[in-house]
Amino acid sequence: MKGVFIPERDPRDAIRFMLRQAMEKGLLGGILGYRRKNSGLIYPYLFTSKEELSQLVPISPVISGYSMATLSSWITTNGYSGEKIAVLLKPCETRAVIELSKFDQVSLENLLLMTVECLGTYHVLDFIDMIEGGESPEESLLKSYYSREDDAFREACKICMYSKAPYSDLNLCFISLGGKGLVVETSSEKGYHLMEKLGFSVQELEDEALEVIDIRKERRKEFLEKSRQDLAGPEKINEFFQDCINCHNCMEVCPICFCEECFFDADRYEYVTRRFLNWSPKEGTFPLPEAKIQFHLGRALHMSTSCITCGLCQQACPKQIKLSEFFILLAEENQALFDYVAGRDPEEKPPIREFYEEELEEYTGGT
Ligand code: SF4
Ligand code: SF4
Ligand code: SF4
Known part of the structure; x- marks a missing residue:
């Protein structure tokens, strides 16, 4: 050095x-x-x-x-x-x-x-x-x-x-x-x-x-294990975000979310009353605000491979939702999938910008 x-x-x-x-x-x-x-x-x-x-x-x-x-x-x-x-x-x-x-x-x-x-x-x-x-x-x-x-x-x-x-x-x-x-x-x-x-x-x-980094390695392993349990399956994910008020503060402060207009802030999500009246009986229950889970999953899909696990999303959340659990887990697993580390090297190509036909065949079945 x-x-x-x-x-x-x-x-x-x-x-x-x-x-x-x-x-x-x-x-x-x-x-x-x-x-x-x-x-x-x-x-x-x-x-x-x-x-x-x-x-x-x-x-x-x-x-x-x-x-x-x-x-x-x-x-x-x-x-x-x-x-x-x-x-x-x-x-x-x-x-x-x-x-x-x-x-x-x-x-x-x-x-x-x-x-x-x-x-x-x-x-x-x-x-x-x-x-x-x-x-x-x-x-x-x-x-x-x-x-x-x-x-x-x-x-x-x-x-x-x-x-x-x-x-x-x-x-x-x-x-x-x-x-x-x-x-x-x-x-x-x-x-x-x-x-x-x-x-x-x-x-x-x-x-x-x-030397403290070695202690953190163990702590991080335990944290990820807990996150995996807290977020295992759709029901637990719904429960995890149940207090979310869809304020989008987490997105606003996220250094990786840079789109000028977010898809989830677009008119598409401003529904007219009739649609709510139709949905409610069909669903039996209707969680409002609408589309909050889509928002979090959509955001995760867009940026988890570049998430630098700063935890600023959690700091900005007015409902104290433990967003670090969600994003650190997704960042860790999705980046490992592509053998990628966010912020490691400016020359390394971000997975979301690269597509290879033969990649992830175990998930796509090669199609
Ligand atoms: S932990 Fe990830 S998702 Fe949360 S603010 Fe930081 S970069 Fe964004
Ligand atoms: S401020 Fe950022 S770099 Fe410093 S310990 Fe927290 S997450 Fe890591
Ligand atoms: S900051 Fe908290 S309450 Fe607001 S959208 Fe994000 S998770 Fe939901």
């Missing part, structure tokens, strides 16, 4: 320092990251001057609202070709950017992917509670990282296998250093050149995997 070791510094200061230098030297035109409000809350912001960087939160304790992957897509989809913009991302967000690039939803050309090492984030409501209770979520997060305690993190995080992104321009690693330093892995040519232009000398460094 090649990279740069910046010793002794608080990793947050080291990241801010690097970014300030990059702006001063004109290497970056903007930085997409979180900005702190006076209240302690944070929000996504496109930094365009080095003076503002004192308010940058480089190691965010939460993914608030939209994923940085979605925001990266919004700011580059219209063929952006200006100055380079760096984005501070969690590993799941970087994987989502890679997936979006395969569907022409993000332009990687002028983006610099800076992935911040991660062992988890808080649920946005827990984050707000912490602030209201006078606790600093940022400090608590770091304490948890350094002691490898992940009980307070979101469910998807507790079984996440990616403390770093498999593909990124830079991976910013600090957890094993316990607050004293930063390792900047230069994982692409673009990342390498940035560090060189900043005056750092890129060297061969030792690659250390965090």
Whole structure:
């Protein structure tokens, strides 16, 4: 592994320092990251001057609202070709950017992917509670990282296998250093050149995997087994989604769901009264809102092979439906079927865009 070791510094200061230098030297035109409000809350912001960087939160304790992957897509989809913009991302967000690039939803050309090492984030409501209770979520997060305690993190995080992104321009690693330093892995040519232009000398460094990932492997296995049981068959799937109000929040925040108009939001699903009156006696019971199961299955069909298991769908659900169980299970099984890993490699073709006559014959019977 090649990279740069910046010793002794608080990793947050080291990241801010690097970014300030990059702006001063004109290497970056903007930085997409979180900005702190006076209240302690944070929000996504496109930094365009080095003076503002004192308010940058480089190691965010939460993914608030939209994923940085979605925001990266919004700011580059219209063929952006200006100055380079760096984005501070969690590993799941970087994987989502890679997936979006395969569907022409993000332009990687002028983006610099800076992935911040991660062992988890808080649920946005827990984050707000912490602030209201006078606790600093940022400090608590770091304490948890350094002691490898992940009980307070979101469910998807507790079984996440990616403390770093498999593909990124830079991976910013600090957890094993316990607050004293930063390792900047230069994982692409673009990342390498940035560090060189900043005056750092890129060297061969030792690659250390965090031992906590082994514990998570077991936890993930148990989680998937439970999900398989909870979702075994149509009746259980109906029961699983019975409280769903079809609000589509889960779709709205999903970094992989990018269609401008969703089929399930189309007029087709605005039925006239007569149809309800005809359906109801036929069905014996008529679950409203209509089409919610079709919505979830349709969504799963479209994006489970690119799902990066971030769990943001579950965080956004006002009915606390355990969507991570549903999507992580489907992502795991469907991606394994195609020997595919979402976000692993920008050159890997997404299964939903490729069709081979001879594939999955055990299901299609070769027809
Ligand atoms: S899902 Fe993984 S990468 Fe994303 S915030 Fe949670 S632990 Fe970090
Ligand atoms: S379906 Fe849920 S877990 Fe999968 S990418 Fe979308 S928000 Fe993340
Ligand atoms: S966010 Fe929750 S309630 Fe809304 S559509 Fe999704 S599963 Fe249903």
